Amino acid sequence: MKVLIAIDSFKGSLSSLDCSKAITEGIKDVYENAEIITFPLADGGEGTVEALVQATKGKFVEKEVIGPLGTLVTAVYGILGNNHTAVIEVAAACGLPLVPENERNPYFTTTYGVGQLICDAVEKGCKEFVIGLGGSATNDAGIGMLQALGFSYLDENNKEVGYGGYELQKICAMDSTHVHHAIKNCTFKVACDVNNPLHGKNGAAYIFGRQKGATTEMIKELDAGLEHFAHVTFRELNKDIQNIAGAGAAGGLGAAFAGFLDAELLSGVQLVLETIGLEDKISDVDLVITGEGKLDSQTSMGKAPLGVAQVALKHDIPVIALAGGVSKQACTLNELGITSFFSITNEPMSLEKAMDSTNAFDNLRMTTKQLFRLLAAVKN
Numbered sequence: 001m002k003v004l005i006a007i008d009s010f011k012g013s014l015s016s017l018d019c020s021k022a023i024t025e026g027i028k029d030v031y032e033n034a035e036i037i038t039f040p041l042a043d044g045g046e047g048t049v050e051a052l053v054q055a056t057k058g059k060f061v062e063k064e065v066i067g068p069l070g071t072l073v074t075a076v077y078g079i080l081g082n083n084h085t086a087v088i089e090v091a092a093a094c095g096l097p098l099v100p101e102n103e104r105n106p107y108f109t110t111t112y113g114v115g116q117l118i119c120d121a122v123e124k125g126c127k128e129f130v131i132g133l134g135g136s137a138t139n140d141a142g143i144g145m146l147q148a149l150g151f152s153y154l155d156e157n158n159k160e161v162g163y164g165g166y167e168l169q170k171i172c173a174m175d176s177t178h179v180h181h182a183i184k185n186c187t188f189k190v191a192c193d194v195n196n197p198l199h200g201k202n203g204a205a206y207i208f209g210r211q212k213g214a215t216t217e218m219i220k221e222l223d224a225g226l227e228h229f230a231h232v233t234f235r236e237l238n239k240d241i242q243n244i245a246g247a248g249a250a251g252g253l254g255a256a257f258a259g260f261l262d263a264e265l266l267s268g269v270q271l272v273l274e275t276i277g278l279e280d281k282i283s284d285v286d287l288v289i290t291g292e293g294k295l296d297s298q299t300s301m302g303k304a305p306l307g308v309a310q311v312a313l314k315h316d317i318p319v320i321a322l323a324g325g326v327s328k329q330a331c332t333l334n335e336l337g338i339t340s341f342f343s344i345t346n347e348p349m350s351l352e353k354a355m356d357s358t359n360a361f362d363n364l365r366m367t368t369k370q371l372f373r374l375l376a377a378v379k380n
Helices: 016-028 048-056 112-123 143-148 165-170 204-208 216-237 249-260 268-276 278-282 304-314 328-335 351-355 357-379
Strands: 002-005 035-038 059-066 072-079 085-089 128-132 152-154 173-175 187-191 264-266 287-295 319-326 340-343
Touching (some): 016 035, 112 143, 128 268, 143 152, 187 249, 187 268, 204 216, 204 249, 249 264, 304 328, 319 357
Parallel strands (some): 002 035, 287 319
């Protein structure tokens, strides 16, 4: 029997790698000689670097960069097994968890560290980039990142503006003369699962600003800054960064990547599956196992397990999905490629107990073992 495991993390409980290990052990309890292929999985958000590095036998890189508050933080990114593709989660350099709750203020938080990670990867020979957006503490339209790459944003006195979303309204001119020489030869693919414009009632500030510490008055100011930046960009470069689907992602980083780095904004799942080459590995397997912490209506909206199932469906391969919890709405997944799904929670227990990593690992292994005992009995 040949089984492919491509499972997302059970967030707050088990990493994608640990989930894969538990399932592998459960299969081996029944089919000792089973051939098992594992692909740690992510949907472009948290865990993307780990999943892609593990799947491609790449390496992790630590780099000290300027964090969202302007102080130094240690960020980790990945270089994939081909040695020329870097994978970066922007949250590693400008994420909300890096800012204490009482210091959250998108007037001042910066994406500068993201640009430093890109520069470091370029110096190490990377020309292709996979970027995971999401979880940022910023609302600076990505100018901090772009400044680190050598772009210049000048005020009325022809001086460089400072860090943060509040600085956007001060920008009068732009200069790309000193952009890192290798950037123009780089390609960027960005995992982006929102379609918000840069500014306006559905833009970065109004939709995501409050969770980053912005008050109602600050949101108005931040939105005005984003609008001003979009107008200056159109005037100076003849580029419309307002109406790019996903421009408002990560406080406007979507606009920065698409508008200034010619990035392609893609579904997170699509980008991850394409990067690990799932389609090339799946054609001759007997069964696919996928899953995540909870299967519900959100899963059917394009999360990782659905992406895996749809690839398997093209090859008529059955798919089992495992999860800590399963809602009634998950039944729609049966029509979208998931053959059957199961909760690994096999007795009444508190959420805390269910999410305990040891319990979750044991439950995942046991559920897998019981499923494969059934498969073995039917086969025999």
